[in-house]
Amino acid sequence: TLDLPATLLANNGSQLAGDSLPNVLKEIPPLISENDLHVSQLTFGLLTTMAVVHPLTMTPVRDGVFPAILRILKSPLLQGGALNALLDFLKVLVGIGLSGLGFAELLQDLLQLIQNPVPQSPTGAFSFGVHRQAFYSIAKCTAVLCLACPRDGSKLVTELIENIKASATSDAIRLHSLLTLGEIGKDTDLSERSDLLLVIEDSFSHSSEDIKSAASHALGNISSGNLAAFLPFVLRKIETQPRRQYLLLHSLKEVISRQSSSAEAVAQFKPFVASIWDLLFKHCESSEEGTRNVVAECLGKLTLINPTELLPKLQAMLTAQSAYARSTVVTAIKFTISDQLLPIDALLKSSIGRFLETLQDEDLNVRRVALVTFNSAAHNKPVLIRDLLLEVLPHLYRETAVREELIREVEMGPFKHTVDDGLDIRKAAFECMYTLLDSCLERLDIFEFLSHVETGLKDHYDIKMLTYLMLVRLSSLAPNAVLQRLDALVAPLLSTVQTKVKSNAVKQEFEKQDELKRSAMRAIAALITIPDSDKNSTLNEFLAYVKGHSELSAMFSAIQQDVASAGTEAMDTS
Numbered sequence: 106t107l108d109l110p111a112t113l114l115a116n117n118g119s120q121l122a123g124d125s126l127p128n129v130l131k132e133i134p135p136l137i138s139e140n141d142l143h144v145s146q147l148t149f150g151l152l153t154t155m156a157v158v159h160p161l162t163m164t165p166v167r168d169g170v171f172p173a174i175l176r177i178l179k180s181p182l183l184q185g186g187a188l189n190a191l192l193d194f195l196k197v198l199v200g201i202g203l204s205g206l207g208f209a210e211l212l213q214d215l216l217q218l219i220q221n222p223v224p225q226s227p228t229g230a231f232s233f234g235v236h237r238q239a240f241y242s243i244a245k246c247t248a249v250l251c252l253a254c255p256r257d258g259s260k261l262v263t264e265l266i267e268n269i270k271a272s273a274t275s276d277a278i279r280l281h282s283l284l285t286l287g288e289i290g291k292d293t294d295l296s297e298r299s300d301l302l303l304v305i306e307d308s309f310s311h312s313s314e315d316i317k318s319a320a321s322h323a324l325g326n327i328s329s330g331n332l333a334a335f336l337p338f339v340l341r342k343i344e345t346q347p348r349r350q351y352l353l354l355h356s357l358k359e360v361i362s363r364q365s366s367s368a369e370a371v372a373q374f375k376p377f378v379a380s381i382w383d384l385l386f387k388h389c390e391s392s393e394e395g396t397r398n399v400v401a402e403c404l405g406k407l408t409l410i411n412p413t414e415l416l417p418k419l420q421a422m423l424t425a426q427s428a429y430a431r432s433t434v435v436t437a438i439k440f441t442i443s444d445q446l447l448p449i450d451a452l453l454k455s456s457i458g459r460f461l462e463t464l465q466d467e468d469l470n471v472r473r474v475a476l477v478t479f480n481s482a483a484h485n486k487p488v489l490i491r492d493l494l495l496e497v498l499p500h501l502y503r504e505t506a507v508r509e510e511l512i513r514e515v516e517m518g519p520f521k522h523t524v525d526d527g528l529d530i531r532k533a534a535f536e537c538m539y540t541l542l543d544s545c546l547e548r549l550d551i552f553e554f555l556s557h558v559e560t561g562l563k564d565h566y567d568i569k570m571l572t573y574l575m576l577v578r579l580s581s582l583a584p585n586a587v588l589q590r591l592d593a594l595v596a597p598l599l600s601t602v603q604t605k606v607k608s609n610a611v612k613q614e615f616e617k618q619d620e621l622k623r624s625a626m627r628a629i630a631a632l633i634t635i636p637d638s639d640k641n642s643t644l645n646e647f648l649a650y651v652k653g654h655s656e657l658s659a660m661f662s663a664i665q666q667d668v669a670s671a672g673t674e675a676m677d678t679s
Contacts, residue, residue, distance in 0.1 A: 129155070130165050134173040139180035142187040149190035153197050160201040167205045175214060178246065181238035188242055195246055196253045208250055208257040215243050215250075219277045237315060240280055247281070248288030262289060262298065269304040276313055283308060283319040290327030291363060296334035301327070306342070309349050321352040325359020329370075336360060336377055340384055350388070354399040357381070361406045371410055382407060382415065386422070389433035397433045404433070405440025412441075412449035420459055428468035435463050435471065439478040444485040454489050457482065461493060464500040469511075469530060472504065476533035480540050487544035494541075494548045504534040505557045507564065528565055535561055535571045542578050551586045555579070559590070562597035566617055569601070573624040580631035588635050595632070595643045598625040599650065602657060626651070626661045630668050 129151075136148040152170065156163050174191065177183055183191075199208055218235055235243075251258025265282040268274045274282075283305070286295070295301055305327070308320035328335035339360070343353045361381075364374035381403070389400050408415040422434045438460050441449055463475040479497065482489045490497065511527035538557065541549060558579070561572035576594065579587050587594065602625055606618045629647060638644055651657045 127162060127165050130162075130169055133170050137170070137173040137177050139177055139182045142182065142185075145177060146187040146190045149187070149194045153190070153194045156194065156197045156201060160197075161203070163198060163201060163206065164203055166198065167203075167210075171206075171214065175218060178215075178218060178242055179235045179239050181236040183239070183242050188245065192245060192249045196249050199250050199253050208254045211250055212247065212261070215247055216278075216281075218243055219281050220275075240277075240284055240319075244281060244284035244288050247285045248292075251285075251289050252292060258289065258293075262286065262295065266298065266300060266304055269308060270300075276316060279308075279311075280313075280315055280319050283316065283323045287319075287323030287326035290323070290330045292330065294331045294334075295327055296331045302335070302338060309352055317352055318355075321355040322359060324353075325356035326363065328356065328360045329363040332360075332364075332373060332377060340380065343384060343388070350391075351393070351396050351399065354388070354396065354403065358399060358403050358406070361403055361410075365406055365410055374410070378407060378410060378415075382418070389422075390427045390429045392429070397429060398436060401433045401436035402440045404437035408437065408441050409447065409449055412452050416441075416449065416452050416456060420456055423459065423463065428466075428471055431463060431466065431468070432471045432474045435460055435478055436474045439474075439481045442478075442481050442485050442489070450486070450489075457489050458493050458496070461490070461497055464497065464504075469526070473530040473533050476501065476504065476530065476537055480533070480537045483537060483540045483544050491545055491548055494545060498549075498553075501534055501537055502553070502557050504530050505538070505560055507531070525565070528567070531564065532567055532571070535568050535575075539571055539575055539578075542575065542582060546582055551579075551583045552590070555586060555590050555594070559593050559597070562594065563600075566621065569621060570624055573598075573628045576628040577631040580628075580635055584635040587632065588638060588641075591632070591638065591641045592643045595629070595641070595647055598629060599643070599647045601625045602647070602651065622657070623660060623664065626657075626664050627668070630661070630665050 133148055133152065137145050139145075152166070177191075195211070198206055199211055219240065247261075251261055265286050268278050268282040269286075286301070286305075289295070302324075305320050305324050308316055311317055311320070324335075324339065328339055339353060339356050343350055343357065346353065361374075364370045385400050385403050385407070389397060389404070391397050391400065404419065408419060419434050419437055422430060425431050425434070438453075438457065441447075441453060461475060461479055463471050464479070466472050466475070479490060479501070507525075508527045512523060512525050515522050515524055538554065558572050558575050561568045561575075563569075564572075576587070602622050604618060604621075606614050629644070632638055632644065633648075651661050
C-alpha cells in the first residue's frame with residue numbers, strides 16, 4: 106500500500122496536485138513505530154519521495170510527522186534499512202530550507218533527546234535519557250544534517266570538539282559529540298582539525314566505559330575519512346599504549362570493516378594491509394582473551410580482503426608454539442565465514458579441515474575455540490564442513506564427556522567450591538550438536554548422536570537445557586530412532602522433575618530448578634507426540650508422577666496448551 110503512492114509520486118509527481126499531500130501527511134505518524142520497522146522504512150521512503158517531488162508541501166511535517174520520528178529515534182531497535190531510510194529523508198528535508206525545518210531547528214530537536222539526568226552512583230555510572238544504542242542513531246542523524254549543510258556542519262564540528270574538551274560537559278553530550286564526530290569523519294576529511302586526535306585520545310581515560318567505547322568508535326570512523334593522516338596514528342598508539350591497546354584495536358577493527366565495504370575502499374586500504382597484518386601478529390599472543398578476540402576479528406576481516414595471500418599465512422600460524430597464538434588464528438577463521446557467498450569460500454573449503462585439526466590440540470582453550478569456529482561454519486555455511494564430519498565428529502563427541510581431571514575444588518573462606526574447567530568446552534560441543542541437527546542431519550549416525558544426548562541429560566544445568574532442546578527437535582526429525590531409546594532418554598527427565606532443592610538454598614537455585622523442570626516437561630510434551638510412545642512404561646511413569654503432583658500437573662498442562670497454540674499459529678501462517 107505504501108509502495109503505490111511512492112511509485113505514483115516518483116513517476117507522475119509533477120502531475121499530481123500538491124494540495125492533496127497534506128491529507129497524506131496526516132495519515133503517516135501512526136505508521137512510524139518500532140513495532141513494525143519495515144512499515145516505518147516504507148513510510149520514510151514515501152516521505153522522501155514527497156519531499157523531492159513537492160518540497161513546499163513539507164511544512165506540516167514539523168508538528169505532525171517529526172514528533173513520531175523523534176519517538177522512534179529513542180528506540181534501540183531502529184537500525185538497518187529503517188534507519189537508512191530515515192537518514193535519506195532528513196538529508197532531503199533539511200536541504201529544502203523550510204521554516205522550522207532548517208539545520209538549527211532539527212539539530213535542537215535531536216539534542217533534546219539526549220539530556221543527561223543526575224548521576225545514579227558515585228562510581229561514574231550515568232543513567233542516560235535514552236537507550237545507549239539510540240545515541241548511535243541520533244549521532245547518524247546529526248551527521249547527515251552536517252553533511253547536507255556543510256557551512257553549519259563545520260561550525261558544529263568545532264562545537265563538538267569543544268564539548269569534549271570542557272570538563273563540565275555532561276556524559277550524554279560528550280557521548281553524542283564523540284559518536285557524531287565519528288559519523289561525520291568517516292565521510293569527511295577532518296585532518297585539518299589539529300586538536301581532534303588529542304581530545305579523542307584524552308577520552309580514552311574517562312571514567313565511563315560508554316565514553317571510552319564511543320571514543321574508540323569515533324577514532325576508527327575518523328581514520329576511514331583520511332587513512333594517510335589518521336591510520337598511522339592508530340597503529341603507532343597500539344604499539345606504544347599497552348593500557349589502551351584494547352580500545353585502539355577496536356578502532357582498527359572499525360577501519361577494517363569500513364574499508365572492506367567496497368572495491369574502491371579496498372583499493373585505498375591495500376597499501377596498509379601488510380603493516381597492519383604484522384602488527385596484529387605481534388599481539389595474537391596477548392594473555393587477555395578480549396584483546397585476542399579483537400585481534401582475531403581484525404585478522405579474519407583482513408583475510409577477506411586478500412584471501413589468496415593471507416589465508417595461507419593464517420594456516421602457517423597453526424604450528425605456533427604459543428597456544429594463545431593458535432587460538433587466535435582459529436578464532437580468526439570464524440570471522441571469514443558468512444552466510445553470504447564470498448570469494449574466499451572455495452579456498453576456505455579446501456583449507457578448513459587443517460584449521461579443524463586443532464580439535465585435537467593439547468590445549469583445552471584451543472580445542473574450545475575450534476568447536477566455536479566449527480559451529481559457526483555448520484550454522485552459516487554447512488557446505489564447508491559436511492564432507493569432514495566423519496573425521497571431525499569423533500573429536501566433537503569426545504568433548505561431550507565430563508573429565509574428572511578438569512574438576513577441582515577451591516576454598517572460598519570457610520566454604521569449598523567445585524570448579525569444572527571442562528564445562529565451557531562441553532557446552533561448545535553440545536552447541537555444535539544442536540546446530541548439526543538443522544544443517545547436517547542426513548550426515549549423522551543418529552543412534553551415536555543420541556548416546557551423547559543421553560550423557561548430556563545428566564550433566565550441568567546449561568548442558569541439560571541444551572539437550573532438552575535437542576530432544577524437542579529430535580522428536581520431529583528422527584521419531585523412530587528416539588522411540589527406540591525412549592527409556593534411556595526419559596529416565597533423566599524424570600529424575601529432574603523429582604529433584605528437590607534444599608530448603609536453605611538461595612533463590613537462584615530454586616529458579617534454576619524450576620526452569621529445568623519446565624524445560625524437561627517441554628521435552629516430554631514433544632516426546633508424547635511420537636506414534637506409539639504411549640506404550641513406553643518409563644514415559645508413562647513420568648506422566649503418572651506429574652499427574653500425582655498438583656503443581657507439576659498444572660505446569661505440564663500449561664506447557665501442553667502453549668505447544669498446542671504454537672502449532673495452531675504455525676498452521677495459520679503456513
